Amino acid sequence: MSIGNSPEDERPFEDPSEEAPFSIGRALQQARIAAGLTVGDVSTATRVRIVIIHAIEADDFAPCGGDVYARGHIRTLARAVHLDPAPLIERYDATHGGRPAPTPAAPLFEAERIRPERRGPNWTAAMVAAIVAVVGFVGFTAFKGGDDGASKEQVAEGTPSTGKTASPTPKTDKSADKTPEPSDSAIAAAPQDKVTVQVSATDGRSWISAKDHNGRLIFDGFLKQGDSKTFQDSEKINLILGDAGAIDLFVNGKKLNDDFQPGAVERLTYTKGDPQVG
Known part of the structure; x- marks a missing residue:
């Protein structure tokens, strides 16, 4: 009876130290x-x-x-x-093959090829410009001479010529009164029988979700930088902030001094007894 290797002995050796x-x-x-x-x-x-x-x-x-x-x-x-x-x-x-290679710049000789050819001076245009300048000078001299004759006639007739023009009456510009914009912390007094939460995107864009005490969705969307939303409920407001570091919160008329990090996702609940994180 011959003794051979079993199929289990022919399996390849697996090194358990190899990492996935x-x-x-x-x-x-x-x-x-x-x-x-x-x-x-x-x-x-x-x-x-x-x-x-x-x-x-x-x-x-x-x-x-x-x-x-x-x-x-x-x-x-x-x-x-x-x-x-x-x-x-x-x-x-x-x-996955790395980032796509940037598009190579056009060769230098291509730019030289499309450069417009230099042309000689346009003597016809120069002559036309000179003629126009001469005609204009002659007309200006004749017009000025006519004005001098009129001034001499006025002096001969005894009309004084002061040579001064009346200055226009200055106009007073009245700028419209502008109502100063309220600061971030100046918001309307919140009612005592409700919870009021104002969310302001001061440092960037953030996704916001707000629900009332019954779990009904009040708002679900993005606030761009500078936008704000105000939510009210009789008992509580549930919030989810997609980027809490970009948000300023005002709860029942008071600003919260939070320390949320940029990019942090926060789940918050506020009631009529706050400001404090619920």
Whole structure:
């Protein structure tokens, strides 16, 4: 009876020390889970569709529609989950052929080729200009001579010639009174029986979501820099700030001195007894 090797002995040796290749999707997924966010939360905060987020977390970038859009989605999702997007973009470029090469500048001889040819002086135009200048000078001399004759006749008749022209009466320009704009902290007194929250995008653009105490959506959209929104409810206001660092909050007539970081996603609730984070 011959003794041979079993099929299990012929399997290739696997080194357990080898690390799995760096995965953009796995890094984004782990950062999202660590931040306590669902795919729906990230989609709401970034406006990236849920199906695209799932595809990117599975390292499938085909639904993005091209390398430019894929890089933009990776950068947006990384910021939403508090992750540095630079290593992810470098990894994407390394695995997808890198960034497109810039368009080469046109050769120098092409610019020389389209340069207009120099022409000699246009003597005809110069002669026409000289003739016009002579005619104009003669006409001006004759007109000035007529004015001098009229002045002499006035002196002979005894009419004094002062040689001065009456100065026009100065007009007083009255600028319209302008009503000074109120400062950021000067807002109307809030009613005592309601909770009033004013959201102002002072340092940049941010996505905002606001709901009342029944969970009904009051507002869902972006505020551009300089825009503001005011929300009121009888009991409480629930907020989600997509970029809390760009927002100033006024609760029941008082400005909050928050320390939100740029790009941070914050979930806040305010009631009639605030200002204080609920």
